[in-house]
Amino acid sequence: MINLSAISKSYRQGNDDYQVLHDINLNIQAGEFVAIMGPSGSGKSTLINIIGFLDQHFDGNYMFNNVKVSDLKRKQHAQLRNQSVGFIFQNFKLITNQSVGENVGLPLLYAGMKRRDIVSRVTEVLTQVGLPDSYKKLPKNLSGGQQQRVAIARAIVTAPNFLVADEPTGALDSATSAEIMALFKNLNDRGTTVIMVTHDEQVARQTNRLIKILDGRIQSDEEVRHANT
Numbered sequence: 001m002i003n004l005s006a007i008s009k010s011y012r013q014g015n016d017d018y019q020v021l022h023d024i025n026l027n028i029q030a031g032e033f034v035a036i037m038g039p040s041g042s043g044k045s046t047l048i049n050i051i052g053f054l055d056q057h058f059d060g061n062y063m064f065n066n067v068k069v070s071d072l073k074r075k076q077h078a079q080l081r082n083q084s085v086g087f088i089f090q091n092f093k094l095i096t097n098q099s100v101g102e103n104v105g106l107p108l109l110y111a112g113m114k115r116r117d118i119v120s121r122v123t124e125v126l127t128q129v130g131l132p133d134s135y136k137k138l139p140k141n142l143s144g145g146q147q148q149r150v151a152i153a154r155a156i157v158t159a160p161n162f163l164v165a166d167e168p169t170g171a172l173d174s175a176t177s178a179e180i181m182a183l184f185k186n187l188n189d190r191g192t193t194v195i196m197v198t199h200d201e202q203v204a205r206q207t208n209r210l211i212k213i214l215d216g217r218i219q220s221d222e223e224v225r226h227a228n229t
């Protein structure tokens with residue numbers, strides 16, 4: 001699904017170029033559950049911004065399902081992002097004065113779906129993330145873990161090809177973090193591709209593949225072995 005070859009990325013700093021990513025080669029298949037780890041500043045966000053079609057300015061070749069991403073016009077790139085990726089962030093990024101249901105339904109509203117269909121799809125995904133009775137609640141009246149479930153519901157509501165989660169458990173205590181990881185695992189078991197950035201090795205060990213980044217290079221890329229499998 002995702003094929004990166006020789007991806008490099010530099011930022012201009014004064015008269016110098018500062019290279020953040022060096023020659024990244026990476027293939028991710030549909031159905032994978034991948035963790036990306038690395039120290040602060042190692043290039044993780046830069047990499048997932050390219051993978052998630054937020055950044056089209058890079059060197060090298062990114063093929064997404066046989067589409068050459070760098071050949072796309074700006075609008076096509078944005079369209080690919082809206083149709084193919086669901087994003088989840090550390091701080092949830094919910095709209096505080098809108099209800100849970102409105103937050104989750106927003107990507108469908110943008111996609112032009114009818115209101116009645118939106119309500120039924122939103123109800124379905126809220127049930128899937130374990131919040132069947134929260135449609136009319138405001139995010140501020142939910143716990144952190146529940147708010148992250150809402151954000152996950154919003155990310156999956158359009159049935160994207162893959163999810164990009166940037167430190168999704170970073171703001172949660174360890175018990176809540178375990179619950180959110182169980183939800184990601186459940187989604188992955190049902191076929192959702194998940195690419196997750198985390199600082200937490202415990203969290204990373206619950207995925208199926210661990211990629212470590214150091215100074216903009218892939219340092220290691222290994223299958224995660226689980227005790228009971």
Ligand SMILES: Nc1ncnc2c1ncn2[C@@H]1O[C@H](COP(=O)(O)OP(=O)(O)OP(=O)(O)O)[C@@H](O)[C@H]1O
Pocket residue numbers: 011012020038039040041042043044045046047
């Ligand atoms: N827009 C930008 N302009 C210039 N430099 C940037 C820009 N974005 C990121 N950088 C630099 O690129 C490097 C990698 O940043 P990036 O955010 O990808 O790292 P990261 O691994 O995600 O770090 P963290 O774990 O702290 O989020 C850093 O040195 C950062 O300062």
